[in-house]
Amino acid sequence: FDSKGCPELWSSQEYSYYFELMFGEDYSAQQTYIQDQMSPDKVTLTIGPRTLAALLEMKRARLVFTTNFDDVLEEAYAAVTGKNLTPFSLEGSYAALDALNGERFPIYAKIHGDFRYQNIKNLSKDLRSNDEKIQECFIAAAGTYGLIIAGYSGRDRNVMAMLERALEQPNSFPHGIWWAVPQG
Secondary structure (H helix, E strand, O other): OHHHOOOOOOOOOHHHHHHHHHHOOOHHHHHHHHHHHOOOOOOOOOHHHHHHHHHHHOOOOOEEEEOOOOOHHHHHHHHHHOOOOOEEOHHHOHHHHHHHHOOOOOEEEEOOOOOOOOOOOOOOOHHHOOOHHHHHHHHHHHOOOOEEEEOOOOOOHHHHHHHHHHHOOOOOOOOOEEEEOOOO
């Protein structure tokens, strides 16, 4: 692939490049593909999502912001608690800040959208900016809560810009920041 001019392995452009190569701007085809990859027979609820679901239920975690557009955490939350976890995605992003201000926890916000909708952020042109309402919610939360980053590479320029904006606030993440990385 490198000899054909494709992005290097682990390049920040790699994911978008291959999605654009496969689907162009056919968001319907992207949605169909992602829905197929996220079908229940292909997804396993591992200990990670189950633990996060339990922490949300125990109120030890209150907010989750994710770049994933799958429904793994929603499935894990239902399996662990018997309740529904409603995501705030690009289609309903305006409500995330209202939920934060009203302290209606848990809050689960999908920064890049939800695979159930065509409006997702996975092509390079889509990743130039964040949804303004989800970003407002993240920045507002940064003034009160700590931050744990897990399973995230930091390769999305828009997400890192949102984190930098949050860090510009006085007393951002007053309970600390932890960035978990896999060993090795």
